[in-house]
Amino acid sequence: MIILKLLNHQWKENVRSPFWQKSIWLNILLGIVGLYLTLCVVSLGFLADKILSDIYKDRNVIEAFTGLLFYYFSFDLIMRFLIQKIPVISMLPYMTMPVKKNTLIHYPLLKTIPGFFNFLALCLILPFFFKVVLPANPVMWSTVWLVTVLSLIAVNNFLAFTLKKYFAKRPLLIFLVLALVGVAAWFDIKGKLNMTEWVASAFFFLERHPRYGVFPPLLALCSYELAYIMLKRNSYIEEEKKSASRMSPGFTFLSRYGEIGLLMQTELRMIFRNKRPKAVVWLSPVFMLYGFIFYNDTEIGKAAFLIMAGFFVTAAAAIIYAQYFFAWESSFLDTYLANRINELNYMKSKFWLFFILCSVCYILTLPYGFFGHNIALINLSFFIYNVGVTSYIYIFFGLFSRSRIDLGKSQFMNYEGAGAAQWLSVIPIMGLPFLIYGICALAGNVTATYYIVMALGIAGIILNEFILALLAKAFLKNKYKMAAAFRK
């Protein structure tokens, strides 16, 4: 059976993936995180009836749960759209072999069934079904309910691929969907539009008339067929035509600023012309939203949170980008080594890039100042601290990067480039501000933290040349090991 062979190859692909060969500790950590998330979702499913009867005192629990599935499936679809990959690339080696093309298309589609999102949905729905729905209703009724829910999961699973294909060039459209769901939710909460009730009554209609219960599975089949047609139409290797107009910005103005400008220009081009670094930078606004969670409540007791928020908010982009300093350049570091590039200038280009990313974050998060002058002070001091201290720490730990990054891969769940250096760097980077805070809190003056942090930042900026020269020396020492690891 060819399908079995394909499954076997798939198994090998997963087991032999470089993803697992990284480090045993990273795998264990990921395993624990995964287990924790699963447990959270399962217990949410188990406790849903308690939670819902607390919120909706006058409503039937099953009705409320069913209605809320509307939001669950909306967000599920959006998340799938953003994260799920169209399973087409791995077909390439088989396309010239005597394997039926239909098999090659059915196979990757069916392969998506035991996926992460489906697992998540089952973890949520099955506990609720067995605990609440089944004991309270006739078997027929419950069966139709379950089949409908499972069909909708399947619809989402396959529809996401079709949508992804059609909206691939217009990814911003997803925000429109997001906005629509948001508006629906808003009206729902205000009681002007009873979305959840409509959905629930549509569900219950099916349960009351079980013969219509075949429609959801049919819908699932249709979504499968749609995805199948889409994949089949796209199962040829086509060279994507890249026209001149689609070229990303060249930052040509930077070449006026000597070698440092030239290196920054290349790095910025790298960021904006490759999938993964681009995703990292576009993701950073999410981190800037941290402020809304922590800055809202400015009790003194929460000062520790304020420090964390101040730190993240003013350097979001810089931090998530800089943790892979040098590793980003792993595919072409040899160019830099074989050509005449002054290592001090190289370090300076890193520093200035960090500075620019920090400044953008700082300016974008200036409005947090409206939460109080205290917040404005925190943001300013951490901005200065990040420029004058955090920057060097990241450059330093970047020198110990020992794993190559493939720039073209997606960012989600991608731990390429993550190694001991990235984990260790968290200790000084997060530890130092908290240590200062701890000392100040013991001394009874939390506000002093901000001034000390700011003073450290200023000292770091004054010592810029000196520190970068030290880093340049460290670079010369580390470059062989770094470059050797990157060539693999």
Place this chain on the structure above:
Amino acid sequence: MIELHNLKKDYGKKTALNVDSLSVREGECIGLVGNNGAGKTTMLSLVLDLIKATQGYVTSKGVKVSGNDDWKEYTGSYLNEGFLIPFLTPMEYFEFIASLHGMNKEDVISFLNETSGFFSEDITIKKYIRDLSAGNKNKVGILAAMMWQPGLLILDEPFSNLDPTSQSWLKNRLEKLNNERVTMIISSHDLNHISEISSRILLLENGLLIKDISSGEGTLQELERYFSVS
């Protein structure tokens, strides 16, 4: 010009290169031949200070290459794709390399016009290097290495992936450079080309230098005899 002193490179227990002593004189064109795993790329990487020697050292114009950047002023090199910057267009890449060596955009353009016979597509093509074919990538790397007229040129298998026309263009170009007294170290699997352009052939086997002959009549036959399977 280039001297190898008691040079040894180990990967784990395996010795990739072990050369007691070798001296490359100014203006020589060295052809480096040997089967896969013979140590050609290792040797070139050591000369370019890309890897650290287990033992011994390399000097260029009497100065150790490791810990000193002077040699970069006159050494042009292209070993493999790792030397290219995949997300730049060829033109942007040339400009990048050019400005590192004090050339301006006009110099780049006049160089590209002069070498237009080599690159089969329009060199100002709006395509990132990562989307080019293997042959064209190779050409971009070779051109960038020669562009700023370095006194020492180091190429690793420059003829691979090239179409016949480009191969003959490159051969002529390298001969011309050699006449201009540019020192060259070139590795190749193409015995014909390499024995034609080189003034001296080095044959590596399992990391050891087993032949060091000046090229002339009969060199090709000698090499063919060595590489033929009997």
